[in-house]
Amino acid sequence: MAMVLRYVNDKGQIIERFVGVQHVTDTTSSALKEAIDEFFSSANLSFSKLRGQGYDGASNMRALVAVAKKNIDVNSFFTMANSLVNVVGASCKRRDALRAQYQEELVRAFEDDCLITGGT
Structure with missing residues (x-):
C-alpha cells in the first residue's frame, strides 16, 4: 500500500x-x-x-469503462490487463504464504535442533 x-x-x-x-x-x-x-x-x-x-479508482473509472466496453480492442486490452493483475496479486499472496510456511519450518527445525549452520 x-x-x-x-x-x-x-x-x-x-x-x-x-x-x-x-x-x-x-x-x-x-x-x-x-x-x-x-x-x-x-x-x-x-x-x-x-x-x-x-482512492481505489472505481468511481473515477465508471464512465471510461462504459466507453471502453464498446471498443473491442480496448476491451480486449483491459481484459488481458485484468488477468495479469489477478495473476500478480495471487503470486504475492502465494509468496507470503510460502514465506510464512518456511518460517514455521525453520522454527520447528531450530526447536528440534536439526539446523546445520556454517559456524563451529
Missing part, C-alpha cells in the same frame, strides 16, 4: 509527499487501518489533524 501525505503548508499551498510503502497481506478495511496505524506510530506522526482520503 502506497503511503502519501497531503497537507497544506503555511502559504496555503497543497503539498503531497510520498512517504513509503507498507506491505499488507490482507486488504480488509480493518487490516488496512491496522497497517496505517502501525505506519503512523513508527513515524511518530499524530492522528489529531489527520483526515483520510483513499
